[in-house]
Amino acid sequence: MTDTSANPDTETSIYDELPDAPPKQKLRLSWMGKLGVTVVGFWLLMALLGPYIAPFHEADIIADDSFMPAFSQTEGEGKHWLGTDYIERDLMSRIMWGARTTIGISFSATLLAYFIGVTLGIAAAVAGGWIDMAFSRVNDAVLSLPSIMLGLLIVVALGTSIPILIGTAAVIYAASVFRIARALGQDIMVMDFVEAARARGEGLWWIITREVLPNAAMPLATDFGLRLVFVVLFISSLSFLGLGIQPPMADWGSMVRQNLDGLGYGSYAAVWPALAIASFTISINLIVDDISATSGGSLARKMI
Amino acid sequence: MTDFNKNLPTIANLSAMDRETVKTGISRGATRREVMGWLVAGGATIAAAGSIVATATSALAATPKKGGKLKFASDLHGPSDTFDPGLNTSTIDYTRGRSHYNGLVQINDDLTTRGELAEEYSSNADNSEWTFKLRQDVKFHDGTPMTADDVIYSMSRHYGEESTSTAKTLVADVEEWVKVDNYTVRAKMAGPNGDLPVILGTPQFKIIKDGTTDFQNPVGTGPFKLAEFQPGVRSIHVRNEDYWRDGPNVDEIEIFAITDKVARTSALLSGDIDLMQALDPKAIGQVESTDGVGIWSVDSGAYFGICCMTNQAPGNNPDFVKAMQYIQRREKIVKSILKGQGTVGNDQPINVAYGVDHCAELPQREHDLDKAKFHLQKSGVTAAELHVAEVAPGMTDICLLAQREAQKIGLDLQIKKVPNDGYWGAVWMKTPVNVVTWNMRPTANSMINLAFAPDAPWNDTLWADERIGKWLMESRAATDPALRHEIYCSMQALINEESGMVIPAHRNYLDAKSDKVEGIGRMPLGSLGGYEWPEFAWRTDV
């Protein structure tokens, strides 16, 4: 997937015009943001409860036929509300089970990517010198190679298990986060309030945790939404290469891939999981948009 | 016995009246869909109807027309694409080789052989010496005549320490290739082997020019000359005007791959390609319901196997293997996963496609969870790991089906999906339970010899039973058909009962083609009639 971060390696940054102390504001949601919260809430609930309330197990091969249309029925088993998939499994049940896998993996991978990227990025910015140089070169190397190729290398070498998938996605996307965090860190390090803290004789740790991180938090959050989308798509593009989640586990991206054949003769089996991905990721981004609008674009809003 | 003889019907299987109806319909211009509609209304399955229409169209076909171009899309290609016959391992390589080179002998649709570059060939009384008389009118693409030296050189590449040939083992019993005169060569064997000609009909034994080492610009004797070759992109072959036979029907063929199966099918349906290899069984309905294209399915002995390694746990416990065999839902695999384009397997490699050597008397092992549970409990195994690569379309799905059944008898069968690349080197024959697929071999003897003989390098489950080796030797020398059949039956029964192999199903070669292409054979050793089509295929619309 496209892999970008908003900040170049130089002094330029979108955030370099940030006010000295970001104003604390109460989050106010637009109607689109509210829609986002509702949909995300629904999927989070599904991730928690899906396996318990789904009519079938994700691995159950029970239907009469593959690619049955929505609302069809298998004698003695029950109704397939969204039809069946390519190997005679109930599609709706798989989407419900898949919520846990897809949301779980994408959230943990993105969070881990942020943890790695922010830690190393701020460390590089604060430490400078050869540590910065070494981190940045390795980071550039990772960024310059296509993520799907890196994914292929790591997954083929280490095997496909969920922890490895999460780790792989996290390492690959940490590279982009690193760039943002490092640039932010550098910007903030030269700002008056940090220099004041230094002059007061505060330690490095204090400066990072009390001054740098809080000031970098909001801009980083804006990036989170897109990054999450990329992780979901990254996992699904691995399934394009025959890697990805271990069968029979359901995951939305792989479900789109595996049922793609059905599109040719009018089966919507690939469309439903695609809609699930879209609804989830769009909603996350709508919420993020509202957060960033509240925190950053307050004046821009006034102009309307 | 269950319905084991699930060969697809051809037009010849229809009653005379039905046959006339179909033929008249087609010759009057009825579309494939219309004719299939009549047949399905008359009770035929879609696949059967498709097969009948296809054979009827072929039967009606007049003499081949000359001219036109063909575009063929295979399923895999890459930087390893090669014109070195010894390194050929993929359909695209085999097809290119077939266009560019010739072999000494050629395999017919019924797996008998006929001479190709060898005008005639014969053996001594006990099949321990084979003599090949070469045609004297064959020229390489560069104009030089083909002689015994070229054949000796080509064969020598399958011997010795420096040989990288993937077919080295197949001819290991030839001790020496001797040049008798300029147009005669002789193979001296270590022991009797009547199968040598048919082995030499396999793709790796194509004849190249004496001394060839550069396979980027190969020189062959084949029906087409190479106009362009970019590994992993495409090759273009143009008619060889000086061909020693009648010559190919089309002027040009383009060979490449579309690795994505959905995209490959779409390209056929949209008319961008004329022939495609490896149709996904799920797409049969889509292809059959589109005018102008049809499936090309050839019954074969190719099989899917789940290998329980007999040298380690849990496969070294015969009861575990029995449990794995009894949980297979063989009918369901053929119906749901292969969409009818295959036959149920009986945990031994020789199915009905091998003709008289198939042991029809051997009882079919059925899906039986009670027996499976009994054997599992006796074995004491409760969990196992199954390494799966999609070595043939449907392999993973077969394992998923087995996993659900295993759960029902209390076996936790963990599936580990691994990528295809590196599978043969790192996983197959190494991890406790893994999967395999074998293409059909020309004879039952060579199939068993390859994968079940005690000293076979590719004995999938490392199951070594000296009796198999002994029977293989006996069967080669056996001249009495009844005795021969009895020996083959003993081997199949022994494999079925004692090896670590689970063979749930045999698969057809399932490909697809435009209705405008005729002349594709049904030789069951490989895709699209055993890769034989380049020389013989022709277009109806030129």
Added chain:
Amino acid sequence: MRRMVIQRILIGFATLWVVSVLVFIGTSILPGDVAEIVLGQTATPETLAAYRAERGLDQTLVMQYVAWVGDMMSGDLGTSKAGGASISSLISGRLANTMFLAAIVAVISVPLSVMLGLLAAMYPGTWVDRTLTFGTLSLISVPEFFIATFMVLILAVKLHWLPAIAHISPDDSFLKMMRGLAMPLITLIIVVSAQMIRMTRAGILNVMNSPYIEMAILKGVPRGRIILRHAFYNAIGPIVNVIALNLAYLVSGVVIVETIFAYPGLAKLMIDGVQTRDLPLVQACGMIFCGTYVVLIILADVAAIMSNPRLRNPK
């Protein structure tokens, strides 16, 4: 400025070296080697040994790396360990294909996305912005193989308007080329534009929050003028950065589009190289990708500095 560019080029070479080491180690730790993969199911220990000896794979990894670096320095990319073709012959045609496709996508999508991004930033929160936001998010969150396959089914299989595969040759007429490339182009434009639109919007809105813009607003400068004359210039840095990264992606990352449309490009070649463990081939692709990335990032930085007077003369 010149010093900065020279410095960045030197850093670029350091990055190239890191990539070569990473790729080398990465490819070497994969299970199986090129011999096992080429010989496949019917390999035997003897044929494997023979193949390794023939292709120089029996040397130690370090020796192989040193030999590769030596060849590279003298401009020799080596030969493929899998098929035996020279790497330069494998790469040349595909490099042209990749650059051709990337160039057309860039020419269309960059102006388009910047314009749409500006439009969204000019009217934040309005229906224009909402539509653009919703549209780009919808497109970005659907796997690209889904978009591509869906388009093939409609435009090629059902309507027969366009060919399903993008097989072009240099002899083709321009119109035929464009017909062949139409669907890959649309797919890629969708994939890269969505992100560029979003980042352009975000970049400008961020600048809008700065004190001097606030000042301008309070002075009553019309908002269109503020955005075009002030905010846009200050946001150019991050925007060109996103554009550069997306262009790098068009060169190295479009493996799915290349696969579905059977378009011979570099991204698929590198994946093929990894899957056959063909080290020299993977290395060559890695060098091209990394080189492209380095050049694009330097260009983006230069553009950022040029556009921002304050950065032109750093304190």
